[in-house]
Amino acid sequence: MTDTHENQPPKAACAWLVRLPEIFEGIAADVLQRFGAISSTRLGQDYYLIKTATPEAIQRSEVAKFARWNLPMDHTWPCNAQKMDGFIEKAAQTLIKKFGERKPQGIFIGTLHPTSPDKYYKGLASNLRGRVLQLFPKLAAGAVEEQDATAETLFCLVGKEGLFCGMQSPRASNGLYAGGSKYIDQDAPDTISRAGAKIAEALHYLLLHRPPLKEGSHWLELGACPGGMTSELLARGQRVTAIDRAPLDKRLDGRPGLKFVLADVAEFQPRAGTTYDALLCDMNGPPEESIEQVIRLSRSLKKGGLVVFTLKVPRIENVEEPCELFRLIASMSKAAGLSLLAQTHLTYNRHEFTLFLEKPRD
Structure with a gap:
């Protein structure tokens, strides 16, 4: 033969x-x-x-x-x-x-x-x-x-x-x-932090894979301080429940659509019956620990809910180590029922990647 x-x-x-x-x-x-x-x-x-x-x-x-x-x-x-x-x-x-x-x-x-x-x-x-x-x-x-x-x-x-x-x-x-x-002006007088540029570009990138979230969608943001991402979401007509051990920038005080909870993310528990359209995590620290909190709190996501997760890599000195860490995070997410929609390195990312996950619609 x-x-x-x-x-x-x-x-x-x-x-x-x-x-x-x-x-x-x-x-x-x-x-x-x-x-x-x-x-x-x-x-x-x-x-x-x-x-x-x-x-x-x-x-x-x-x-x-x-x-x-x-x-x-x-x-x-x-x-x-x-x-x-x-x-x-x-x-x-x-x-x-x-x-x-x-x-x-x-x-x-x-x-x-x-x-x-x-x-x-x-x-x-x-x-x-x-x-x-x-x-x-x-x-x-x-x-x-x-x-x-x-x-x-x-x-x-x-x-x-x-x-x-x-x-x-x-x-x-x-x-x-x-x-x-998509380049974002980070020098505007109302810019709170460069993290705002990351979520703005992430939402633009997401148009490649799914329709934008409707105005008034409810986000749960983990590790929100000082509030750069929070500010961008609010500016787009989204509602945000922001969690952090440190307070947000005072410029966010009284902003419509914002609820701030001063607490450790690991200790936060949504009120019974509360659901969210999307979950955002840009926390520092070991990504294995951050994704565990995302997985835990994703139980409060609606069907088809979105997760935007920043995978922070300690250092990128070779190809193998970031790929191994990525495989671990993807595996943990999949085991929890979250499907990987896309991943990319945004303009405003450093030693990190932005992952987009979804909760099943069925």
């Missing part, structure tokens, strides 16, 4: 753009190797252009959690746009010729250096998108949050390294924006 696998030709390598947050720079080579990278070129602050015969590993392998965003490279144009006459028109004509018949639901263009103080490429990206939209027929998604998470979008990134484009669904890419990140 002939082994059919032996007769199959090897897969051809394809170009792929992956975004590994700068905090993972020390393990980037190992992660890229596990993605099957035959070669890699660093672009921008934390992008890598790789060639791989196993792109499925980027989205479905155990180390996929280290890639914040990914995109197949259907068109790459290494160039210095700043020194080129007519770059916008040349690029726009190329995009309509190459992608017009594929009918993307939307077109979104970002920069390879999104946090750079130099605004040139941010302006270039905006002007290029404007010209491209003039050439394409009317698109179904004119704004980021209008996208169908499962339909293909044309994403492009531009920078001093050139123009890099591809089509893929936002869910497969792991983000609704080109580059995957």
Whole structure:
């Protein structure tokens, strides 16, 4: 009998753009190797252009959690746009010729250096998108949050390294924006802490996987002090029961929709019959202990209730230890009846990942 696998030709390598947050720079080579990278070129602050015969590993392998965003490279144009006459028109004509018949639901263009103080490429990206939209027929998604998470979008990134484009669904890419990140202004005068940016981005990311919670939904927040996340939830019309041993920022005093309980999370017990739509945990300390409290209190979640859990890793010095800790937390959650909906590394995460869990609807 002939082994059919032996007769199959090897897969051809394809170009792929992956975004590994700068905090993972020390393990980037190992992660890229596990993605099957035959070669890699660093672009921008934390992008890598790789060639791989196993792109499925980027989205479905155990180390996929280290890639914040990914995109197949259907068109790459290494160039210095700043020194080129007519770059916008040349690029726009190329995009309509190459992608017009594929009918993307939307077109979104970002920069390879999104946090750079130099605004040139941010302006270039905006002007290029404007010209491209003039050439394409009317698109179904004119704004980021209008996208169908499962339909293909044309994403492009531009920078001093050139123009890099591809089509893929936002869910497969792991983000609704080109580059995957929604940047939040942390310098606003009413900002209580950077944790507020985390939950704001987390709720945006969640649109990839389920509809947003209705206004007036009731959240149970564990370890809420000083109240950065609490403030963001209240600003979105949510109700919050916040638990912490330390008081919240005084700016939250008297806010409608807020109930604060000054107590240790481990000692808190909801009043009989109380149910919540969602549970939020960003507590410090060993994640094994934090998830035990989440599991205990998830009994008060409604069917289909959401859990947003920050998995805090002591240090990320290799690939194996974070993955082992992740497996433990996922296993504990599953045993308690909570299903893992998604996981990602948000822009405002450090040595941590954000996990999204759900309570069964049946």
